[in-house]
Amino acid sequence: MKKRKIIFVLTGFISFISFFLVSVPAQAIDLGVDKAKTAATGAGYAEATETTLAQNIGTIIRGILTITGVIFTALVFYAGILWMNARGDDAQVEKAKDIIESSIIGLIIALASFGITSFVMNNIASKTTPSSAVAPKAE
Numbered sequence: 001m002k003k004r005k006i007i008f009v010l011t012g013f014i015s016f017i018s019f020f021l022v023s024v025p026a027q028a029i030d031l032g033v034d035k036a037k038t039a040a041t042g043a044g045y046a047e048a049t050e051t052t053l054a055q056n057i058g059t060i061i062r063g064i065l066t067i068t069g070v071i072f073t074a075l076v077f078y079a080g081i082l083w084m085n086a087r088g089d090d091a092q093v094e095k096a097k098d099i100i101e102s103s104i105i106g107l108i109i110a111l112a113s114f115g116i117t118s119f120v121m122n123n124i125a126s127k128t129t130p131s132s133a134v135a136p137k138a139e
Contacts, residue, residue, distance in 0.1 A: 006078075013074060052125060052128055053128075055121075058118070058121040058125070061117050061121070062114075065117075069107070069110065072103050072106060072107045072110070075099055075100075075102075076099075076100055078099065079100045080100075082095060082099070083097075
């Protein structure tokens with residue numbers, strides 16, 4: 001009975017997370033975006049700029065790493081419950097310790113990949129976006 005409950009909870013959690021990964025944004029019709037841009041410009045607001053490919057990739061990677069963090073938290077929570085309910089059973093305690101150890105190693109890998117990705121994406125973005133510096137005037 002316990003295994004069924006754990007499997008049911010994990011299946012629900014995975015289904016909930018995969019819904020956000022697989023869901024497709026709605027295809028909406030244009031209801032006057034140009035009019036809104038004209039009104040914003042007339043009101044003195046700067047026009048929004050397009051994002052670059054590097055920024056889009058960075059956003060996707062940050063989302064994936066965020067989900068990895070959520071999974072890490074769920075695994076540590078599950079292992080903690082498993083450990084608390086072990087009631088002296090050494091096999092359960094070892095299983096919980098292994099889950100915690102594996103999830104910490106996974107978190108370290110995820111954080112390292114986030115750091116490397118952030119460094120690389122920032123360098124790519126700085127090389128691909130136009131510079132805002134103005135050249136000095138020649139007299």
